[in-house]
Amino acid sequence: MIGVDTVGVAAKLGTAADTATAIPQLAAEVGLDVPTAYGVQAALVQRRLDRGERLVGLKMGLTSKAKMAQVGVDEVIWGRLTDAMRVPDGGAVDPAAYIHPRVEPEVAFLLDRLPEPGEPVGDFASAVRAVAPAIELIDSRYADFRFSLPDVIADNTSAAAFVIGPWSPVPTGLDNLGVLLEVDGRVVQVGSTAAILGDPRRALDEGIRLAGRHGVRLQSGWVFLAGAATAAVPLRPGVHVRAVVEKLGAASLRASS
Ligand code: OOG
Numbered sequence: 001m002i003g004v005d006t007v008g009v010a011a012k013l014g015t016a017a018d019t020a021t022a023i024p025q026l027a028a029e030v031g032l033d034v035p036t037a038y039g040v041q042a043a044l045v046q047r048r049l050d051r052g053e054r055l056v057g058l059k060m061g062l063t064s065k066a067k068m069a070q071v072g073v074d075e076v077i078w079g080r081l082t083d084a085m086r087v088p089d090g091g092a093v094d095p096a097a098y099i100h101p102r103v104e105p106e107v108a109f110l111l112d113r114l115p116e117p118g119e120p121v122g123d124f125a126s127a128v129r130a131v132a133p134a135i136e137l138i139d140s141r142y143a144d145f146r147f148s149l150p151d152v153i154a155d156n157t158s159a160a161a162f163v164i165g166p167w168s169p170v171p172t173g174l175d176n177l178g179v180l181l182e183v184d185g186r187v188v189q190v191g192s193t194a195a196i197l198g199d200p201r202r203a204l205d206e207g208i209r210l211a212g213r214h215g216v217r218l219q220s221g222w223v224f225l226a227g228a229a230t231a232a233v234p235l236r237p238g239v240h241v242r243a244v245v246e247k248l249g250a251a252s253l254r255a256s257s
């Protein structure tokens with residue numbers, strides 16, 4: 001779209017994240033469509049790379065009905081992950097560093113040999129080296145966690161932090177594993193990996209296809225978050241959060257008080 005100052009829009013979103021201060025939605029006002037919104041996302045992540053962060057992967061968003069319903073947007077989206085967003089398994093995050101942080105259970109892939117652009121993944125086992133339970137911490141930079149499709153894309157799909165649990169070899173079936181989200185040992189969300197596009201492996205096909213449209217090619221060694229299987233829950237100070245995926249184990253984090 002002609003005339004959108006993608007770097008200027010990215011600066012607003014970047015400052016909102018850096019200062020943990022919500023901003024009003026901006027897509028309608030500045031006239032962002034989906035392709036331009038991905039341009040803003042690229043500029044927003046470039047700010048991080050300029051200060052020394054490294055791209056370490058990709059995340060999918062809104063790959064489950066539970067998530068689409070929670071935020072009122074019904075399109076699959078993707079965002080970028082950097083090394084600074086990674087929190088060690090069992091590590092601590094400070095909720096005060098975010099605007100209105102939420103956590104959600106995810107399945108992560110460690111990418112291996114990726115197909116050529118346009119080639120279907122086909123042999124999933126050769127494209128993915130390992131699988132792990134994960135937690136994504138999302139934090140919309142928009143007031144009230146409300147946004148349109150181009151708004152959330154520009155905001156790097158609310159990406160803020162992520163935790164990867166222990167890696168396992170790819171199990172034979174990934175399409176119907178139970179998923180739990182626990183807060184202080186209490187189950188707060190229950191789901192199944194079937195909620196992720198019917199099978200989280202499909203999220204990889206979508207990621208390759210959708211990111212490819214914007215010239216982004218997935219890399220061997222990258223982490224890939226397939227998208228949450230359940231709705232996200234607010235992260236309160238002082239709690240312990242655990243995401244459990246059947247057969248894969250658990251990932252956890254602590255919120256400092
Ligand atoms: C958008 C990001 C969605 C997921 O796993 O579906 C996402 C949001 O909910 O703010 O990360």
Ligand code: MG
Pocket residue numbers: 059060061104106136138225227228
């Ligand atoms: Mg997510």
